[in-house]
Amino acid sequence: MGSGGTGKSEYIPLFETEKAKGRIVHRLFATSIFVGIILIWIYRASHIPRSQEDGRWAWIGMFGAEIWFGLYWFITQSVRWSLVYRRTFTDRLSRRFENELPKVDIFVCTADPAVEPPIMVINTVLSVMAYDYPTEKLSVYLSDDGGSELTFHALLEASYFSKHWLPYCKKYKVEPRSPAAYFESDPRILDANHTKDFASIKKLYEQLENKVLLANKLGQIPDKSEHKGFAMWDSSSSRGNHDTILQILVNGSDPEARDVAGCKLPTLVYLAREKRPEHFHNFKAGAMNALIRVSSEISNGPVILNVDCDMYSNDSQSIRDALCFLMDEEKGHEFAYVQFPQIFKNITKNDLYANSMTAGREVEFHGLDAFGGPPYIGSGCFQRREILSGRKYSKCYKIDLKTQNECKMGNVHELEERLKSLASCTYEQNTEWGHEMGLKYGCPVEDVITGLSIQCQGWKSVYPNPERPAFLGVAGTTLDQILVQQKRWSEGDLQILLSKYSPAWYGLGRIHIGLTMGYLIYCLWSPNCVAVLYYSIIPSLHLLKGIPLFPQVSSVWFLPFAYVIIAEHIYSAVEFLLSGGTFLGWWNEQRMWLYKRTSSYLLAFVDTILKLLGFSDLKFVISSKVSDEDASKRYGEEILEFGTTSPMFIIISTLALLNLFCLTGILMKLKANLSLSFLWETMALQILLCGAFIVINLPLFDALFFRKDNGRMPSSVTSKSMMKIWWWVVTVVLVSSLGSCFGIRFVIDREECISHKVEYGATVHYSFVVIKSDGSWHFSHEGVDLVVKGPTGEQVHDFRDKTSEKDEFVAYHEGVYKFCFTNKSPYHETIDFDVQAGHFVFHDEHAKDEHFKPLFEHISKLEEALYNIQFEQHWLEAQTERQAIVNEGMGKRVMHKAMYESLALIAASVLQVYLLRRLFDRKLGISRV
Numbered sequence: 001m002g003s004g005g006t007g008k009s010e011y012i013p014l015f016e017t018e019k020a021k022g023r024i025v026h027r028l029f030a031t032s033i034f035v036g037i038i039l040i041w042i043y044r045a046s047h048i049p050r051s052q053e054d055g056r057w058a059w060i061g062m063f064g065a066e067i068w069f070g071l072y073w074f075i076t077q078s079v080r081w082s083l084v085y086r087r088t089f090t091d092r093l094s095r096r097f098e099n100e101l102p103k104v105d106i107f108v109c110t111a112d113p114a115v116e117p118p119i120m121v122i123n124t125v126l127s128v129m130a131y132d133y134p135t136e137k138l139s140v141y142l143s144d145d146g147g148s149e150l151t152f153h154a155l156l157e158a159s160y161f162s163k164h165w166l167p168y169c170k171k172y173k174v175e176p177r178s179p180a181a182y183f184e185s186d187p188r189i190l191d192a193n194h195t196k197d198f199a200s201i202k203k204l205y206e207q208l209e210n211k212v213l214l215a216n217k218l219g220q221i222p223d224k225s226e227h228k229g230f231a232m233w234d235s236s237s238s239r240g241n242h243d244t245i246l247q248i249l250v251n252g253s254d255p256e257a258r259d260v261a262g263c264k265l266p267t268l269v270y271l272a273r274e275k276r277p278e279h280f281h282n283f284k285a286g287a288m289n290a291l292i293r294v295s296s297e298i299s300n301g302p303v304i305l306n307v308d309c310d311m312y313s314n315d316s317q318s319i320r321d322a323l324c325f326l327m328d329e330e331k332g333h334e335f336a337y338v339q340f341p342q343i344f345k346n347i348t349k350n351d352l353y354a355n356s357m358t359a360g361r362e363v364e365f366h367g368l369d370a371f372g373g374p375p376y377i378g379s380g381c382f383q384r385r386e387i388l389s390g391r392k393y394s395k396c397y398k399i400d401l402k403t404q405n406e407c408k409m410g411n412v413h414e415l416e417e418r419l420k421s422l423a424s425c426t427y428e429q430n431t432e433w434g435h436e437m438g439l440k441y442g443c444p445v446e447d448v449i450t451g452l453s454i455q456c457q458g459w460k461s462v463y464p465n466p467e468r469p470a471f472l473g474v475a476g477t478t479l480d481q482i483l484v485q486q487k488r489w490s491e492g493d494l495q496i497l498l499s500k501y502s503p504a505w506y507g508l509g510r511i512h513i514g515l516t517m518g519y520l521i522y523c524l525w526s527p528n529c530v531a532v533l534y535y536s537i538i539p540s541l542h543l544l545k546g547i548p549l550f551p552q553v554s555s556v557w558f559l560p561f562a563y564v565i566i567a568e569h570i571y572s573a574v575e576f577l578l579s580g581g582t583f584l585g586w587w588n589e590q591r592m593w594l595y596k597r598t599s600s601y602l603l604a605f606v607d608t609i610l611k612l613l614g615f616s617d618l619k620f621v622i623s624s625k626v627s628d629e630d631a632s633k634r635y636g637e638e639i640l641e642f643g644t645t646s647p648m649f650i651i652i653s654t655l656a657l658l659n660l661f662c663l664t665g666i667l668m669k670l671k672a673n674l675s676l677s678f679l680w681e682t683m684a685l686q687i688l689l690c691g692a693f694i695v696i697n698l699p700l701f702d703a704l705f706f707r708k709d710n711g712r713m714p715s716s717v718t719s720k721s722m723m724k725i726w727w728w729v730v731t732v733v734l735v736s737s738l739g740s741c742f743g744i745r746f747v748i749d750r751e752e753c754i755s756h757k758v759e760y761g762a763t764v765h766y767s768f769v770v771i772k773s774d775g776s777w778h779f780s781h782e783g784v785d786l787v788v789k790g791p792t793g794e795q796v797h798d799f800r801d802k803t804s805e806k807d808e809f810v811a812y813h814e815g816v817y818k819f820c821f822t823n824k825s826p827y828h829e830t831i832d833f834d835v836q837a838g839h840f841v842f843h844d845e846h847a848k849d850e851h852f853k854p855l856f857e858h859i860s861k862l863e864e865a866l867y868n869i870q871f872e873q874h875w876l877e878a879q880t881e882r883q884a885i886v887n888e889g890m891g892k893r894v895m896h897k898a899m900y901e902s903l904a905l906i907a908a909s910v911l912q913v914y915l916l917r918r919l920f921d922r923k924l925g926i927s928r929v
């Protein structure tokens with residue numbers, strides 16, 4: 001390829017596209033997984049338990065979940081089918097178009113000075129003002145939905161500072177051009193002159209920073225002479241109730257607007273659109289649309305860059321990179337927008353909260369790019385103004401970016417007054433804004449739905465992912481922030497699926513089928529919760545009940561399960577590592593995968609349904625970009641941050657505890673009447689699933705029981721989760737296990753002794769009921785005698801002439817206790833006897849680590865409650881039976897038996913409630929450490 005001429009015949013592209021290699025191997029692998037999935041489905045369909053068998057419905061549910069997982073896996077293959085990578089040639093761009101470069105308008109959005117500190121906002125603004133681009137063609141607009149004078153003040157100060165900062169950046173080719181990030185980066189100093197300039201610019205920045213931080217701290221501004229808009233505020237004005245404030249801080253067309261080196265400054269505009277309580281403002285979409293209109297009258301750049309206030313420009317060449325796509329003569333006119341990845345600066349080594357969305361950034365978006373381009377994800381996106389404003393696609397129409405449109409600004413003050421109406425609350429009434437024009441309204445992910453609608457018109461988009469990140473943002477640093485953000489996204493994406501622009505039907509035929517599937521991955525995020533919740537609850541509960549839901553280890557059907565599970569996990573780990581992650585990072589991502597799906601997605605799913613029914617409004621919780629010192633320290637140490645009471649935490653804790661409970665439950669049974677090899681053979685996958693659940697939740701258990709810092713799980717969450725478990729246990733496990741007897745039943749002639757080995761300190765519960773007398777219709781009313789003796793022969797209890805009794809004692813000696821029954825009647829009697837001991841006492845006092853004690857205490861309390869309940873149930877049942885037999889004699893057996901049984905059931909349930917209530921009352925005290 002030569003350089004030079006621009007003639008059609010020797011067209012030299014401004015960018016090149018490279019296809020990923022090795023896709024054939026991947027496709028073969030994917031096919032093998034698919035075969036595995038089909039086999040799993042076949043197994044499920046052909047092994048459904050018959051209607052009398054245990055676990056039939058659970059099985060059918062498993063089948064449903066696996067159909068979902070399989071289909072979902074299938075759509076995720078679309079974005080892995082073929083990947084493309086883009087490379088730009090900015091040198092060619094300069095050679096060809098340096099004098100015809102289009103104007104670029106940059107929109108920065110902010111919404112709340114408390115969670116988006118003004119100092120961060122102006123660093124972003126300064127970084128984009130300092131792009132390596134002709135300044136007279138650059139305009140920067142700050143939309144302040146927070147209507148904050150602090151933000152305004154900071155911006156004004158930044159505009160003064162920019163007169164020094166911009167020439168400094170250009171002189172020393174500084175990167176990055178956000179001053180805060182630059183000074184933090186320990187910059188390289190070139191020579192003595194640079195040392196001097198560096199010192200003075202650093203001092204200036206520190207002064208700026210001090211001023212802004214001080215104003216923030218005091219909540220007021222020393223000098224308000226330039227604050228025209230805010231000067232109009234009266235006592236009724238507030239951030240949610242004020243007139244449009246539009247102020248052109250730097251007027252690029254003013255010959256006087258120059259930096260200290262004499263170069264022109266980019267235009268800088270502050271806009272706080274009108275806000276009134278009675279008018280819904282449509283969040284960021286509303287702000288963007290106001291910006292589109294206002295800017296069209298000021299600079300009207302044909303290219304718009306949108307960044308969030310926390311995403312500073314990390315590469316001064318990015319505009320040129322983007323223009324390489326948009327200005328390419330051959331393919332450029334197809335592209336509506338250029339979306340850079342969202343990369344975050346504050347990610348810890350192992351990316352505790354999976355903020356990087358590594359697979360999405362390094363794989364999926366490249367896959368989408370092969371099918372028509374990535375979605376618009378809000379920040380770091382270069383758009384063509386015409387298309388964003390609603391221009392329809394047509395093959396023959398080419399937007400010529402080179403055409404220069406000159407805007408005469410005239411008197412700035414008059415202009416400001418005239419344009420204010422463009423940002424008023426009522427301007428959009430009876431217009432297509434928010435529908436056919438501008439960003440779409442009514443969806444919490446205004447960006448994605450807007451991008452999709454643009455792609456559905458026939459436009460493409462493109463995804464450059466340069467080595468040096470083009471933008472760097474601030475990711476959430478607490479679990480709550482992330483889960484709330486994920487809820488907004490998954491809710492928004494699900495709404496897209498149900499909207500007019502649904503990729504599933506509207507998109508069909510309009511966009512590539514691969515792109516449709518790609519969008520579906522995100523649109524179906526939230527419905528995922530159903531299958532994942534099912535998988536994290538049902539198999540574990542059935543493990544506890546002893547009902548297998550997977551094939552036995554020795555069965556051939558075990559193989560497809562093992563293959564799919566192992567291969568997919570290895571695949572995702574390898575993909576993650578190849579995308580630059582660490583192994584621990586992958587592990588953290590698995591945890592987040594679970595937490596998002598079981599909490600954020602669930603709430604999003606429920607909220608969407610409520611919204612469909614008209615019960616819920618559109619919300620937008622702005623992600624906080626700040627956190628307190630303590631919490632940031634823990635974030636740096638990669639310690640999960642809870643600290644707040646959130647319904648999401650209750651859900652994830654409940655699930656974790658439930659699994660812990662199920663696994664310990666089955667292991668306890670192991671001692672009693674179950675062999676390990678048998679358990680493993682029949683329930684290996686359930687054990688592994690439950691075990692994996694526990695292992696991945698270890699940090700959560702730590703936060704629930706052991707941690708003492710402020711980031712631990714609040715005790716109210718702990719106790720609420722316990723209450724949830726209680727509910728599960730009562731309704732699912734116990735009710736279903738009603739009727740299973742633990743005691744023994746024997747017929748006694750004269751005397752009968754039962755021995756039971758008891759450990760020191762154990763509480764022994766025992767009970768007996770004389771069920772019936774042998775042979776005749778005679779029914780003994782005298783009962784039997786019971787003497788309980790300890791290992792040394794001492795008498796513990798002595799009962800005479802009882803038909804039923806229930807008692808307990810604490811074993812002060814270790815050894816064999818004897819329960820001796822004496823029957824004085826001439827008839828044989830059937831006795832139902834039950835004894836429970838030592839199940840819930842952890843003797844291991846030398847389990848030194850005091851951290852484990854509370855956990856064991858919790859488990860053993862829970863267990864104790866369980867056994868108590870089972871014990872009580874047994875007793876009640878035996879009583880019922882006795883009554884039934886008494887009644888038999890009266891000939892009303894059937895009716896009465898039924899009646900007594902239901903009474904016993906109710907009594908048992910009441911008892912359960914009582915016992916567990918008591919248990920948790922005690923627990924509340926314990927967990928408040």
Ligand SMILES: O=c1ccn([C@@H]2O[C@H](COP(=O)(O)OP(=O)(O)O[C@H]3O[C@H](CO)[C@@H](O)[C@H](O)[C@H]3O)[C@@H](O)[C@H]2O)c(=O)[nH]1
Nearest residue numbers: 109110111145283284287308309377378379444445622623
């Ligand atoms: O009423 C509002 C609410 C938010 N914003 C701005 O919107 C941006 C995004 O808000 P943020 O809370 O940071 O949300 P994120 O989830 O981090 O943002 C991602 O997801 C959003 C959609 O949910 C997109 O709008 C963003 O561009 C995208 O980066 C920020 O600059 C806000 O200042 C407004 O201008 N007005």
Ligand SMILES: [Mn+2]
Nearest residue numbers: 308310474623
């Ligand atoms: Mn953000």
